[in-house]
Amino acid sequence: MTAWGGLRAVVAFVYLFMLGPIxxxxxxSFNESNRSQFPPRGFSLQWWQRALAPEWVDPLVxxxxxxxxxxxxxxxxxxxxxxxxxxxxxxxxxxxxxLTLGPLMLPALVTGVGLLQLFQYVGWRxxxxxxxxxxxxxxxxxxxxxxxxxxxxxxLPPHVELAAxxxxxxxWRTLRHVVFPLIKSGIVAGAVFAFVHSFTDVNLSLxxxxxxxxxxxxxxxxxxxxxxxxxxxxxxxxxxxxxxxxVAIVEKVSGLxxxxxxxxxxx
Amino acid sequence: MSEPALRLAxxxxxxxxxxxxxxxxxxVREGEFVTLLGPSGCGKTTTLGLIAGFFPPTRGEIYxxxxxVANLPPFRRDIGVVxxxxxxxxxxxxxxxxxxxxxxxxxxxxxxxxxxxEALDLVQLAGLAERRxxxxxxxxxxxxxxxxxxxxxxxxxLLDEPLSNLDLKLREEMRVEIAxxxxxLGITTVFVTHDQGEALVMSDRIxxxxxxxxxxxxxxxxxxxxxxxxxxxxxxxxxNFFMRDGKILAIRxxxxxxxxxxxxxxxxxxxxxxxxxxLGATLEYHLALDNGERALVEAQNDGNADGNVxxxxxxxxxxFTAPAESCFGMPxx
Numbered sequence: 239m240t241a242w243g244g245l246r247a248v249v250a251f252v253y254l255f256m257l258g259p260i261x262x263x264x265x266x267s268f269n270e271s272n273r274s275q276f277p278p279r280g281f282s283l284q285w286w287q288r289a290l291a292p293e294w295v296d297p298l299v300x301x302x303x304x305x306x307x308x309x310x311x312x313x314x315x316x317x318x319x320x321x322x323x324x325x326x327x328x329x330x331x332x333x334x335x336x337l338t339l340g341p342l343m344l345p346a347l348v349t350g351v352g353l354l355q356l357f358q359y360v361g362w363r364x365x366x367x368x369x370x371x372x373x374x375x376x377x378x379x380x381x382x383x384x385x386x387x388x389x390x391x392x393x394l395p396p397h398v399e400l401a402a403x404x405x406x407x408x409x410w411r412t413l414r415h416v417v418f419p420l421i422k423s424g425i426v427a428g429a430v431f432a433f434v435h436s437f438t439d440v441n442l443s444l445x446x447x448x449x450x451x452x453x454x455x456x457x458x459x460x461x462x463x464x465x466x467x468x469x470x471x472x473x474x475x476x477x478x479x480x481x482x483x484x485v486a487i488v489e490k491v492s493g494l495x496x497x498x499x500x501x502x503x504x505x
Numbered sequence: 506m507s508e509p510a511l512r513l514a515x516x517x518x519x520x521x522x523x524x525x526x527x528x529x530x531x532x533v534r535e536g537e538f539v540t541l542l543g544p545s546g547c548g549k550t551t552t553l554g555l556i557a558g559f560f561p562p563t564r565g566e567i568y569x570x571x572x573x574v575a576n577l578p579p580f581r582r583d584i585g586v587v588x589x590x591x592x593x594x595x596x597x598x599x600x601x602x603x604x605x606x607x608x609x610x611x612x613x614x615x616x617x618x619x620x621x622x623e624a625l626d627l628v629q630l631a632g633l634a635e636r637r638x639x640x641x642x643x644x645x646x647x648x649x650x651x652x653x654x655x656x657x658x659x660x661x662x663l664l665d666e667p668l669s670n671l672d673l674k675l676r677e678e679m680r681v682e683i684a685x686x687x688x689x690l691g692i693t694t695v696f697v698t699h700d701q702g703e704a705l706v707m708s709d710r711i712x713x714x715x716x717x718x719x720x721x722x723x724x725x726x727x728x729x730x731x732x733x734x735x736x737x738x739x740x741x742x743x744x745n746f747f748m749r750d751g752k753i754l755a756i757r758x759x760x761x762x763x764x765x766x767x768x769x770x771x772x773x774x775x776x777x778x779x780x781x782x783x784l785g786a787t788l789e790y791h792l793a794l795d796n797g798e799r800a801l802v803e804a805q806n807d808g809n810a811d812g813n814v815x816x817x818x819x820x821x822x823x824x825f826t827a828p829a830e831s832c833f834g835m836p837x838x
Contacts, residue, residue, distance in 0.1 A: 395592065398595075400557070402594075405580075405606035405654075405657060406580045408580050415605070
């Protein structure tokens with residue numbers, strides 16, 4: 239086998255294991271009977287019908303809201319943090335850096351348990367549910383947003399800010415007309431990472447849900463205790479496709495790919 | 506006498522214990538082209554940054570047409586800067602890059618368009634206004650950067666090694682072009698370079714910098730013909746140094762000659778040819794003098810080995826000679 243043939247085999251193998259389960263799940267959702275068999279027997283949309291009932295749509299909408307707000311707040315917090323970390327050498331910088339990027343190293347499970355205890359001890363029990371989830375998700379998604387913004391700040395061509403200043407732009411106008419357009423794709427990428435990370439999180443959410451306020455992942459997990467049904471397959475496909483659609487839209491609009499795949503155009 | 510366009514008075518810049526600029530006084534007249542020349546780390550780029558206002562001086566004042574500006578931020582100074590890496594805005598077209606400074610001055614759209622067109626014409630980039638920096642060659646980017654700095658009609662134009670990223674041929678073309686443009690527009694210019702050739706060709710006056718200070722300032726010929734210190738003599742062109750009676754005697758290699766016999770007048774020292782280098786237009790003779798000193802003679806290649814410049818072979822014993830008017834002394838430091 240030639241080297242290229244070998245590479246092709248490896249790529250095919252990786253794709254098989256990445257896409258295989260997804261395709262199988264999708265196929266199972268079209269089964270005619272209430273059995274999760276593959277290849278599917280017959281064809282029916284009844285499981286999709288069930289997947290679109292409020293029982294499933296509500297947690298999906300909940301997840302969508304949670305992820306959107308998580309992306310928004312993470313990005314808003316990440317901007318000043320990334321600026322401070324990338325640009326200034328200040329006292330306590332190491333501490334801020336560790337606190338910001340820490341959750342990346344910590345199992346989200348631990349963060350979840352910690353947050354649950356915190357909310358209970360300080361008497362915020364009533365906030366467990368959406369609010370606690372939002373706080374927790376911002377904590378675990380912030381590192382992604384900070385990192386992408388900081389990286390895009392570091393890859394800013396040198397001297398463009400000084401050039402803008404010498405041409406008469408105040409600091410604010412330099413930010414608005416030069417810095418912001420150049421780090422935009424980094425900001426968007428950070429927001430997308432945060433959204434996807436929040437939308438797919440199970441570990442942290444497990445501890446902070448309450449009845450009626452649970453994301454789709456937790457709902458799926460709960461349902462699994464009663465066994466796997468084709469309904470679940472349909473729900474899984476929806477859960478899978480939603481973030482993909484989002485990434486595709488953002489990619490189309492703002493050239494996210496440059497950022498994700500590291501092909502930044504430089505002068 | 507009228508106020509100089511730019512005046513630095515006792516400018517110092519320290520970073521903690523490190524002294525980047527150690528007290529500079531400099532006056533640049535209206536329309537003058539002054540070059541800050543020196544090796545890397547001599548403080549020339551820091552001085553430029555101080556004039557532009559990218560950071561404040563530790564001590565001293567900067568006057569622009571008599572107005573003290575040391576405490577003004579760069580965007581209030583009215584100074585055009587061309588950076589070594591051009592620092593074009595990659596998300597804007599060439600035209601938008603040039604228009605940026607005018608937009609920041611809130612000029613009317615029609616005037617901006619007109620001035621951008623004129624500026625691009627000036628640097629011979631008419632027709633490339635819609636290109637992005639990424640789609641331009643190095644030389645074209647350089648021209649956009651120049652147009653962008655000139656279009657705001659700054660009181661002073663600062664050029665920070667703008668030619669060092671170009672290839673040799675383009676660099677030599679741009680030298681002449683920038684110097685020509687500067688004279689035509691009569692714009693006061695401070696140019697920073699470590700390239701003595703650029704400095705000699707382009708400048709009205711050269712300030713040779715070393716360790717944060719100006720060692721000597723003068724017209725290019727003055728700097729070359731009468732270097733005030735050993736540092737200047739070594740940095741610009743090449744120089745033979747001989748210790749005589751506790752003083753340094755300096756002789757340019759192209760003013761020295763080789764002779765078979767000791768001449769009656771001028772400087773002479775006997776030695777042996779160690780090496781002859783053939784450089785095409787010139788020949789270089791590297792000598793070891795009898796007293797142990799080294800000497801260099803640069804001779805025109807006149808195509809005649811037996812003419813007035815004999816092509817001495819390595820190993821031959823010769824006299825290193827120079828007319829008295831080509832020798833000058835400087836204090837041994």
